[in-house]
Amino acid sequence: MSAAREPYVGRRVKRTEDPRLIRGLAHYVDDLRFADLLHVSIVRSMYAHARIVSLDLAAARSAAGVVDVVTVEDLDRARIGDVPCAASMAGMKTPAHRPLARGKVRFVGEPVAAIVATSAYAARDAVDLVSFEFDPLDAAVDLEKALAPGSPLVHEELGTNKAFEWSVASGDLDAVFKSAAKVLTQRIVHQRLIPCPMEPRGCVAQYLPGERQLTLWTSTQIPHLVRTALAAVLGLAENRVRVVAPEVGGGFGAKLNFYAEEILLSVLAMRLGPRPVKWIATRREDFAATIHGRGQLGMIEGAADAEGRLLGIRYRSIQDLGAYPQLLAPAIPTLTGLMLPGCYKVGAMRMDLTGVYTNKMSTDAYRGAGRPEATYQIERLIDLVADELKLDPVEVRRRNFPAASEFPFKTASGLTYDSGDYRRAMDKALALAGYEKLRAEQQSARLEGRLLGVGVSSYVEICALGPSAALAAGGWESATVRIEPSGKVTVLTGASPHGQGQETSFAQLAADFLGTDLDDVIVKHGDTAEVQYGIGTFGSRATAVGGTALWHALGRVVEKAKRLAAHLLGAASAEAVGFEGGVFVANGKTLTLAELATAAHHAKSLPEGFEPGLQATYAFEPKNFTFPFGTHVCVVEVDRNTGDVRIVRYVAVDDCGRVLNPLLVDGQVHGGIVQALGQALFEEAVYDEGGQLVTGTFMDYALPRAHDCPRFETDRTETPTDVNPLGVKGVGEAGTIGATPAIVNAVVDALEPFGVRHVDMPLRPEKIWRLIQAGGKA
Amino acid sequence: MKLAVTVNEKAHEHEVEPRLLLVHYLREVLGLTGTHVGCETTLCGACTVLLDGVPVKACTVLAIQADGAKVVTIEGLEKDGVLDAMQQGFWECHGLQCGFCTPGMILAARDLLDRNPHPTEDQVRGGLDGNLCRCTGYQHIVDAVLHAAKKRGASAAPAPSPAATAAPGAGRHA
Numbered sequence A: 001m002s003a004a005r006e007p008y009v010g011r012r013v014k015r016t017e018d019p020r021l022i023r024g025l026a027h028y029v030d031d032l033r034f035a036d037l038l039h040v041s042i043v044r045s046m047y048a049h050a051r052i053v054s055l056d057l058a059a060a061r062s063a064a065g066v067v068d069v070v071t072v073e074d075l076d077r078a079r080i081g082d083v084p085c086a087a088s089m090a091g092m093k094t095p096a097h098r099p100l101a102r103g104k105v106r107f108v109g110e111p112v113a114a115i116v117a118t119s120a121y122a123a124r125d126a127v128d129l130v131s132f133e134f135d136p137l138d139a140a141v142d143l144e145k146a147l148a149p150g151s152p153l154v155h156e157e158l159g160t161n162k163a164f165e166w167s168v169a170s171g172d173l174d175a176v177f178k179s180a181a182k183v184l185t186q187r188i189v190h191q192r193l194i195p196c197p198m199e200p201r202g203c204v205a206q207y208l209p210g211e212r213q214l215t216l217w218t219s220t221q222i223p224h225l226v227r228t229a230l231a232a233v234l235g236l237a238e239n240r241v242r243v244v245a246p247e248v249g250g251g252f253g254a255k256l257n258f259y260a261e262e263i264l265l266s267v268l269a270m271r272l273g274p275r276p277v278k279w280i281a282t283r284r285e286d287f288a289a290t291i292h293g294r295g296q297l298g299m300i301e302g303a304a305d306a307e308g309r310l311l312g313i314r315y316r317s318i319q320d321l322g323a324y325p326q327l328l329a330p331a332i333p334t335l336t337g338l339m340l341p342g343c344y345k346v347g348a349m350r351m352d353l354t355g356v357y358t359n360k361m362s363t364d365a366y367r368g369a370g371r372p373e374a375t376y377q378i379e380r381l382i383d384l385v386a387d388e389l390k391l392d393p394v395e396v397r398r399r400n401f402p403a404a405s406e407f408p409f410k411t412a413s414g415l416t417y418d419s420g421d422y423r424r425a426m427d428k429a430l431a432l433a434g435y436e437k438l439r440a441e442q443q444s445a446r447l448e449g450r451l452l453g454v455g456v457s458s459y460v461e462i463c464a465l466g467p468s469a470a471l472a473a474g475g476w477e478s479a480t481v482r483i484e485p486s487g488k489v490t491v492l493t494g495a496s497p498h499g500q501g502q503e504t505s506f507a508q509l510a511a512d513f514l515g516t517d518l519d520d521v522i523v524k525h526g527d528t529a530e531v532q533y534g535i536g537t538f539g540s541r542a543t544a545v546g547g548t549a550l551w552h553a554l555g556r557v558v559e560k561a562k563r564l565a566a567h568l569l570g571a572a573s574a575e576a577v578g579f580e581g582g583v584f585v586a587n588g589k590t591l592t593l594a595e596l597a598t599a600a601h602h603a604k605s606l607p608e609g610f611e612p613g614l615q616a617t618y619a620f621e622p623k624n625f626t627f628p629f630g631t632h633v634c635v636v637e638v639d640r641n642t643g644d645v646r647i648v649r650y651v652a653v654d655d656c657g658r659v660l661n662p663l664l665v666d667g668q669v670h671g672g673i674v675q676a677l678g679q680a681l682f683e684e685a686v687y688d689e690g691g692q693l694v695t696g697t698f699m700d701y702a703l704p705r706a707h708d709c710p711r712f713e714t715d716r717t718e719t720p721t722d723v724n725p726l727g728v729k730g731v732g733e734a735g736t737i738g739a740t741p742a743i744v745n746a747v748v749d750a751l752e753p754f755g756v757r758h759v760d761m762p763l764r765p766e767k768i769w770r771l772i773q774a775g776g777k778a
Numbered sequence B: 001m002k003l004a005v006t007v008n009e010k011a012h013e014h015e016v017e018p019r020l021l022l023v024h025y026l027r028e029v030l031g032l033t034g035t036h037v038g039c040e041t042t043l044c045g046a047c048t049v050l051l052d053g054v055p056v057k058a059c060t061v062l063a064i065q066a067d068g069a070k071v072v073t074i075e076g077l078e079k080d081g082v083l084d085a086m087q088q089g090f091w092e093c094h095g096l097q098c099g100f101c102t103p104g105m106i107l108a109a110r111d112l113l114d115r116n117p118h119p120t121e122d123q124v125r126g127g128l129d130g131n132l133c134r135c136t137g138y139q140h141i142v143d144a145v146l147h148a149a150k151k152r153g154a155s156a157a158p159a160p161s162p163a164a165t166a167a168p169g170a171g172r173h174a
């Protein structure tokens, strides 16, 4: 122990999870080894919408190596429940979502049957032996057409494709629009995206009939919530189910869900136990049958006064839910509503949302989840106002920001932004970018015929989800700190990190608090049999909520330790004991943490009423969300001959509150920006009119590659928050939320000479080239 | 079919199905699960290994094509408990988050430096075009490669293997 060492918190500490990962020794689901393992391959629909006339599984059943085949009838007989949606809206029409299709298939990739065999190759071979007859139906694909009378119905029994309507409003919008000097209107497409974590989904299930214990190893962000949902669907007692998230190869919301395959594998495990069964999605399956993101179409209207102050915003939108409402899907666009005013003082607002079923894969939370939509359109709107009034877009932002002194700031949508200084973050970003100089460069570039564009985006996002009132399954988080008899420290967190690095940042926190070395702390997560109940990792919550739970648990354990130390050192009370650098001091005598931990466990001499052992658990319930913010500046050059967009510079100033490890925060910011870049420039899930997924592989769905990305120039401001004692706000989604509008604003700015006011994403070269050819009127 | 192959300097002999993919042979038969499958269509690079010194995407190579060859996987880079310069670079520079793309990235990046010991940032970005990462935004990966290049330059850089020099651009198009 090093009493005098610098604190770990705040330093660029290398990650403790890396050694296993860079040596290829980590265990993702597919890497776990099991004796007697069986393999599952899933028969999926190739139609977007069709009646199942017949399904002949005889040949598959008798194929070499095949052990079992199940269809929805088997699930019905075993009384297996539906794939649940945990975010139903008032008055929502909710269809039955069987884990295997019954009667009809409703999207390409929908599971129809599952085949179990002794090898993965044999299971896959048997899929080809299934013969079926489908009666294809017209598909509901386009959102507006799906809502029109006469559209094919995804679920006939509902009598409509409209799932729900939802509104949020405040202020006298009509009056505001009537009195406004300017009203700007823009149709906005938030195209469907495919999350594509590099590790596809997959799971292994095993049921031990003797112990009556089911274990599901699954690539998930929410092991405890999956356990609760799985037990309910299977009709098992929750304490007979264990869910393990082993190493998880990225999630981005795609694994913040509960899927048909997790149910199916568990059902198969119970039929075939004690033999374990495994299914790993192929990339094609992952494209077709893992949730998609965004998929919102809307009309934004802004009312502004002559000085560019936003008076009111109206937004009417349609959310594409896909064929079935997945876990949180309906709630995602409501986040768009809550964040509609962005970082601006807006007097009145209204959002009217319609959720619609279509013959496509379900949408749900994808990095940012509803907030990128809000930020994108308000930031586009601000630029439209600037354009209309011939003002600098930066100036329009400045005029609409609340002042730092106005925080906590109540928004038109009813939220209270905890803390912020939007002007400071923007000024810093503009200074770093050299904004004035960039504008001058742009002028001279234009004279040379070069299309240079500068885009600015100021964002605020809602993080640290969240107070339990806002989340169906609760929004708190848990932590246990266990000082082992030797003084080594085990932290159990209810969060479920999968790349964010909390094994390191939580160890930093614990090591500083307890005065140990970083190596003395180990952070465990993801196994419901090992870790107390928790909520999981999403919504930039793991550090702000889970880290705060840890901080409190550390406080508790030290408090307990001090009581014992007082007893052993002969001090009058725990308050008389000092603790620094891992050493307890009183009466001129000392005890190390290890000595104290041994004494607590050996329990030979304890104070009155002292429980043996040395551990504490804390569940933290946040009183509010946190609201990180920042400003991004993007400089692009558009090639007028090809329409190609090149990002020349990218500056990001983010304020995510206190930073535990700047290295990790930088990583989150970079990764987030690149996902936004993907949305802005390349990515789009395309279904054709018949509902076929056209972008079903990495060949057709373009993820950004290294050469597509510039070197990011990042900096921070740090505004404290009182929502949690750590002062952290969360940073997992900032880049994805802030960057998309910065890039699009830059491209629109570059195309200004052609009179372009708006372009829908993705800004592929062909689209830009056509705009240039048409002089902006494509 | 009979397959004889040396993997990470260890000789193996197995009877394999002709259609068995190299990546499945490594993972399922030899238990070397550090080589990941991200797309099974040659598009993501997660499965990159060295086949006689040339980076290949093991999801689109048959195991039997490696008959008589030397294969190096991520598990074979550490020597006597010392990490390879590229592994160190990734650790130092936070070149990974979820780690799923990392083994393939590290092998592709090593090949890049074998062929071009002092790459510019642009050359690094171009050279890693065959490998996708969804987490890092690539900046720290680029830093890791440049860091490893510096480290390699400082110590006597290992001479590129003859096969590697004979196949310029292999990393990019494998």
Ligand code: FES
Residues within 6 Å of the ligand: B036, B037, B038, B039, B040, B041, B042, B043, B044, B045, B046, B047, B048, B057, B058, B059, B060
């Ligand atoms: S798994 Fe081989 S390239 Fe993706």
Ligand code: FES
Residues within 6 Å of the ligand: A198, A249, A250, A499, B095, B096, B097, B098, B099, B100, B101, B102, B132, B133, B134, B135, B136
């Ligand atoms: S680190 Fe997750 S894909 Fe690269």
